[in-house]
Amino acid sequence: MKKGKVVLLLIAIITVVTITLRVYANNNSEIDDIINELEQSSSTLLDSNLFTQPDDLRPYEQPEIDMSEYTEVYRNTNLTFYVNMNTFAIRVKYNNYIWSSSPFQDLENFSRAWRNKLNSPFSYTYFSKDDNDVSRSMLDNQEILKLNMEVNDNVINFKVDIIDKDENGFSLSYYITINDHGFTLNVPHEEIIEYGNFRLFTISFFEFFGSAKLDQIPGYYFIPSGNGALVRFSAHPKVNTPFVSRFFAQDLYYATNLSGISLNYPVFGTVHGINQNAYLVNVTSGAEYAEYNYWPPKFRTDYHMQYVNFYLREKYQQAVPSGNSVTVIEKNIKPYDMSFDVTFLANENANYIGMAKTYKNYLLNEGILQNRWEDKELAVHLDVLGGDYEAGLFFKKFHKMTTVDDILVINDDLTSQGIKNIYYTLRGFNKGGNVDASYKNYKFNKKLGDVNKLKDLHIAFYYDATVIHRNKLNAPIGTLKTIDNRFSYEMLDGGKYYRYYMDIDRIVKELPDAKKYFNQYGTIALAGLSNLFYSNENHMRSEMYAIYHNLFDEPIAMYNPNVIMLEDTSKFLTIPFQHERLRFFSDNVPFLQIVLSGYIPYYSSYLNFSANKQMDTLRLIDFGGHPAYLITYQPSHLLSKTFSNNYYASYYGNIDDNIVETYQFVYNALEKVLGEEISNREVLAKGVVRVTYANNVQIIVNYTDTDYDYEGAIVSARNYLVRE
Amino acid sequence: MMKRINVLLVMFVCVIMVFIIGQPKNVVASNTDIPYQTYSIGLYGELVNTAVAYEGTFILNAGFMSPQDIYIDKEDIVYIADSGNGRIYIYNPVTGEERVIGNGILQNPTGVFVDKQKDIYVADAKLNKVFWFNQDGELIKEYNRPTETFFGETATYQPRKVVVNDNKDVYIISEGGNNGIILLNKDGEFLGYYGTNKVNLSFGLYLRRMFMSKEQRQSLASLIPKPSHNLAIDNKGIIYTITTSKKEEQLVDPLKKLNIEGNNILSGNYIFSKSYQDVFIDDKGLIYVVCDDAEAPAIISVLDKSGFLIFAFGTKRSGSLKIGQFESPSGIAVDSNGDIWVLDKAGNNVQVFTKTEFANLVLTAIDYHDKSQYDKSSVLFKEVIKQNAMFALAHSSLGKAYEREGNWEKSLESYRIANDKFGYSNVYWEVRDNWIADNLLITLVIIGIVWLALYFLNKYKHSIKGYDVIHAKIENIKNTQTYHEIMLMPRVLRNPNDVVYEIKFRQSVRIRTAIVLYVIFVFFNIITSHFILGYLFRSLTQEIVLSYEIMKILLPLLLIGISNHLINSLQSGEGFYRDIFIGVIYACAPIFIFKLPLDIISNVLTYNEAFIMNLGYLIMYGWTGINLILMIKEINNYKPGQLILNLLLTAFTMLIIIIIYLVLNVLATQAWSFFEGLFKEVFLQ
Known part of the structure; x- marks a missing residue:
């Protein structure tokens, strides 16, 4: 018993120590102090391409340009259009600035083939006899092709003809229609004719238009990667090879994986002299077969170049029984018209904001963008995980993560703390849990309670019709078959799970039933289809637009939709707050947010998974979005053996305070600008941004670690200031 | 310590697979725009997704040709052994100033190191020499093959990597240097070999060796020690080496932290790759390694002092222009900010990664923990768990902090979540001891009462109603x-x-x-x-x-x-x-x-x-x-x-x-x- 006494004494001492420590540890300010003590090394972050950098506003004077070889063919109050009658290169004068499809200087430094390429109005690739693709420019092939031009008022018709129709070659026409602030280029597909064994592969127009030598022009390219990215012209390129990416990503029907980059909006732009001269290119027809190209300087030329490349055929690898594969080339060219608008911008519009506004106007005119704001109130998007399965020794074990009653508890908790407007999306509430949320497995799991109890809440059901998960390599019925006759799937978690992509015809059959079922309790929040745009053997990608749209009769919430689905979007969920992190990007800009602002409410990515909470909350204010969280009522570590094991920070008990704090922080900032359009955004200094809304409210966001003096008022470090 | 080894065993099975297929599975959207996954150790010793620890912020692309090594000195100046161009490229990230030394002297520099006096040491693979330059690029000394007889007549002297300690003793990794690191003094006199790898064949390999041809034996099951591949030195002068080997070869420690006798003192050696390319130690003693092979392609990992994995990230994709995707990483270095600089010899560039708020939290918590400031570290670890509930290290460290506080219940809970059995065992011992101390008497009393009850029950069983019926049934x-x-x-x-x-x-x-x-x-x-x-x-x-x-x-x-x-x-x-x-x-x-x-x-x-x-x-x-x-x-x-x-x-x-x-x-x-x-x-x- 002596030992017992010693132990008791120890316990007593330890208890005293514990209590002291507890008191010490429970002191909230103490905790904050410790967390605030963390040294922040944000300066490297602020210098990086994850933020918008200050603009180089040096006025750019264009050197004297020799126009002797160019003939004026059309003029209106804003612009003058010139054509070089020998090469058919074009020049456009707008706002006293000359844009050219060929370089002004040092042409003599290039080889003949390159000179031809740079001067040519278009370049193309075709397949040789042995199925290799060969690249040519128009001027390379003058012995086979001839080009004529015809001007009818504001429409210029360029006609490419084959000289000898018995030769291998092609003919086509392209029309340039000039309007007040730019022009449209259009290539009707019925006028593309191939002769002999000629097989066109791709074609691109005016590759050199808007190019810039090294860092000679202060300006940038805009690329619609994620929410928007800039490539400022610099003499030190960050990459040594060109960047190419299909709009709306690769078609799953032709590709075997989705690892590529997805440009969800078929636009890009050029600025020569910030706030001086710019233009936006909008691919209005054929974007589904088009590819964006950026060439860094020091790769072949000293110029930054960007252009759009249209595919007339696809090629793919077909496996043959010997284990090898052969290249197969599509027999016929795709029957679609290629068309893009070029809109010139001047002065205060000559920047990415002006581009966003131009694109916004286009979307409004087309009826794609419509006002979907209901009440102009800050909302929180809570994506709630119901549960998921874990493989057990005897039975599959279902982890109930959030029940219907739990949602009601959460709702009471948050509303009592002042959050009025909560938008719930429910996932993993179907039988089979999150892992089995396939296109036809959507019926509500009664184990989680009575969903009718949620009728008073604003709820939608996460629904991704495009995938089925299996834990075996065994394609379910309805899996998409790719053109080379393989099932379309991905391996996940090192082979623990397989993700099968569904054939669109299956989805079309099932989706109305799913919609009907969900509409009894709420609506659908659509994932998958919202930004996966793919075809199958029955339909071409160009036919898919109509098929996709016919699925929806009213706008619904969508996860990160592309422009194709924007018309059917009522809420834009998990909007990207970053570009896709290509090395040559220099800035991150809220192009998409400016386009959407005032029309479609958008919600952030799940902030509880953010690695830079402070920065991302500030970015939310900068970009003007609603906060979003993915939550479970039970601790996340219960999910560690399930498919949902990467929801590592979903436990409501850990993040409830953060949700309320962030809501208040964002509410105070955005209160007056909800549902308003963003009219301007300027970087005042490194890490300090001023966003102006249509109602003249300004928000100054300070990302830096030091206070910022804004017109006599202090914007404290990592904070914001609202000015009316 | 044991626990970590325990965890390691489980780990070895699962890790490799995950890295090969690093596709994001569920769209946890804030991470979708990041082209690589970040992992940490989960509750079952497996790799789990975690919030992004490092974000790519900067690219250095200065016309490199197959650069082989990178070093960052105490003033954050970056040195790159630009092998293909035969030069040392020097970059100041603050001013953006760049300069070059060694032009005309160097032919194929593969290793670069800068000592505290800012002298630059370069190993050249073509000239097979080590060069000592001052900061202005003036050549001070060349280190040639030692002439001492105990260096060994057949021993190779083909310097590839070099580090120098505060005494200006030079540690050289030679290609094919089976004897270990070549240690020279300032004047180039040979002091001896250091950190020789042990020969350690698995039993299976030993059996198979009997049936191998001579060539196979040499390449797969040699009884000669494997030469080390690269090395680093920390600010206490401790040497770290890495040794690459193929899957089926003899068992060597891919990463070693050497004590004065040249033996490995890493305990939680978290090995998931046999192909570490480079190693760097920061001021706090954290170990940074980058590996590159088919099983663990282009993964950068951050390990704590004892070699326990904190974060791993990065991926390999040739032709990719995305940040965090590498072609063939060959070097790693860390500046005073904690930014990681990764050299890519095939991509011919350097990609720089900055700590996120989350990583800063984790690393600071570990730092407090190492300094025994458990009250501070536990506050931070709690915050870490809020941000990643599956972070085993945080749970287990928190368990330890609670244990120090004597909060047994919470400590047990934390250890249990982390599956840290050794921690759990220690605390459970305490809990059980307390229980015995508190309840010994009452237990004895209860046992006594039960015994008495049974005794009387047995004695008077025949007087209990229905006993005979039951007894008969039992007999049946x-x-x-x-x-x-x-x-x-x-x-x-x-x-x-x-x-x-x-x-x-x-x-x-x-x-x-x-x-x-x-x-x-x-x-x-x-x-x-x-x-x-x-x-x-x-x-x-x-x-x-x-x-x-x-x-x-x-x-x-x-x-x-x-x-x-x-x-x-x-x-x-x-x-x-x-x-x-x-x-x-x-x-x-x-x-x-x-x-x-x-x-x-x-x-x-x-x-x-x-x-x-x-x-x-x-x-x-x-x-x-x-x-x-x-x-x-x-x-x-x-x-x-x-x-x-x-x-x-x-x-x-x-x-x-x-x-x-x-x-x-x-x-x-x-x-x-x-x-x-x-x-x-x-x-x-």
């Missing part, structure tokens, strides 16, 4: 055959020969009873091992597959029975298969009887008393084995000589059966894929 049951069969079990313990007599001559056990016993045995084992056995002694396997568990228990028993019977019929033993079949399960009587109590007791044991469990299990299984042998002997009526022969042949037969199974399996798979291919060709083409 006692007369059934099943009861008799079951009661043979305990008799095995006392007198196995008796039981054999019952089985063999009296045939008193029915086949169906034996089958039922087999089934019970299987499920009894599964249930006790996975549900009753104490947490500390239970296996931590992440997924338990029922069919596999059944096979694991049933197959050996059946295999022994069948093999033995086959041999018996050759050796003209007296036993029938029936007897053997029944005998085998009866031989397992010690397991039937002792496993459950042992497993129940294990719930109140800690690792301090692990010997009780080990001893118990040893006796239980040993006894079963002896029973089995006795059973075989008696059933067949063997003499001792015959018995030994029989046992050896039985073992041999078992081996043959397994081999036949494997061969058949391979053939069947082949046949299946042949017919499948045939079918596809006929019907699908």
